[in-house]
Amino acid sequence: MKYVHRVDGKVQLRDIDSSQDGGMIEDDARKETSRLGKELEELQELLFAAGMHSLLVVLQGRDTAGKDGTIRGLSRYLNIQGVKVKGFKVPTPEEIGHDFLWRVHPHAPQKGMVSIFNRSHYEDVLVVRVHNLAPEGAWKKRYDQINEFEQLLVENGTILVKLCLHISKDEQKERLLEREQDATKSWKLSVGDWKEREFWDDYTDAYDVALSKCSPNHAPWYVVAADRKWYRDLAITHALVESLRPYKDGWLKKLEGMGKVALADLQEFRAGQG
Ligand code: AMP
Ligand code: MG
Numbered sequence: 001m002k003y004v005h006r007v008d009g010k011v012q013l014r015d016i017d018s019s020q021d022g023g024m025i026e027d028d029a030r031k032e033t034s035r036l037g038k039e040l041e042e043l044q045e046l047l048f049a050a051g052m053h054s055l056l057v058v059l060q061g062r063d064t065a066g067k068d069g070t071i072r073g074l075s076r077y078l079n080i081q082g083v084k085v086k087g088f089k090v091p092t093p094e095e096i097g098h099d100f101l102w103r104v105h106p107h108a109p110q111k112g113m114v115s116i117f118n119r120s121h122y123e124d125v126l127v128v129r130v131h132n133l134a135p136e137g138a139w140k141k142r143y144d145q146i147n148e149f150e151q152l153l154v155e156n157g158t159i160l161v162k163l164c165l166h167i168s169k170d171e172q173k174e175r176l177l178e179r180e181q182d183a184t185k186s187w188k189l190s191v192g193d194w195k196e197r198e199f200w201d202d203y204t205d206a207y208d209v210a211l212s213k214c215s216p217n218h219a220p221w222y223v224v225a226a227d228r229k230w231y232r233d234l235a236i237t238h239a240l241v242e243s244l245r246p247y248k249d250g251w252l253k254k255l256e257g258m259g260k261v262a263l264a265d266l267q268e269f270r271a272g273q274g
Helices: 026-050 067-074 122-126 136-140 142-155 170-183 191-197 200-213 229-273
Strands: 054-061 083-087 116-118 158-168 219-227
Touching: 026 054, 026 229, 054 067, 054 229, 067 116, 067 158, 067 229, 083 191, 122 142, 122 200, 136 142, 142 158, 142 200, 170 191, 219 229
Parallel strands: 054 116, 054 158, 083 116, 158 219
Antiparallel strands: none
C-alpha cells in the first residue's frame, strides 16, 4: 500500500509522521482520489453482484481525527444501497451486561454488503484501558479475543480493512478550536473532547499496544496520516481499492457464469413459447 503505513509487528504512533503528504500537492491528490473513487465504485458493484464476499471497514482514531469526514468522503463513491454505517458509542447497560463483542457481531456485513464501523470493538482496549472501565484481567484477554473474532470474519468471506486515523496533538487542538469558531460545526463541541485530550499519551500507549497485538497477516492495521484531510482521503481510497482489487477476477468469473445461466434460461423460455 502506497500511502498508508501497514502495521507489521510492533508499532509506535509517534514514529509515524501524521502530517505526511507523500510529496504531493493537494490538487493532484484530489484528482487521484476521484480517479480511484470511480474504481472503488466499480469494485463495490462487483462485490455486491457476485455476493461472494463482504467488506468491513473499521475506522479508529482520536476525537477530530476525521472518522466522520472519511465516511462523508466515501459516500461520494459508494452506492448507499450496499452500505451500512455503524457508530459505536458508550455501551448501554444491556450491552455492558454482555461480552464486548455481543454488540459488534450483528453488524458484521453480509455477503455483497459493505459495513463501515465508526469506532469499533477496539474501544474496548482503548478507552476502556485508559480509564479502567473494566478490570485489567478482562481487557487484557481482549486482544486475543479480537484476533479470533476477526479471523472468524475473514475465514467467512469478509474483506477486513482496519484504518487508524493518525493526527498530531496540535492538529487536534486546531480542529477543536475551529469548531468553536464555526457555528455549523459547534454542535460537535464537547467538554469531553478537551478532557480526553489530557490523556493523549495514555491513548498513544493504548493505540500502540492494540495496533501491535492485533495486526496479524489476515487482518492488518493501516495507519493513515490524517493531518491533511486531502491526503487522508487519498490514502484511504487507495487502501480500499487495493484491498478489493485482488478479488475482481473471481467476481467477474462468477458473474459471467451467472450471466450464462440467465441467458440459457431465457432461451429455453423463448423456445417454449414457439
Ligand atoms: P463519538 O465518536 O464522538 O460519537 O463518541 C463516542 C464515545 O463513545 C467516545 O467517547 C468513545 O470513547 C465512547 N465509546 C465507544 N465505545 C466505548 C466502549 N466500549 N466503552 C466506553 N466508551 C466507549
Ligand atoms: Mg466525539
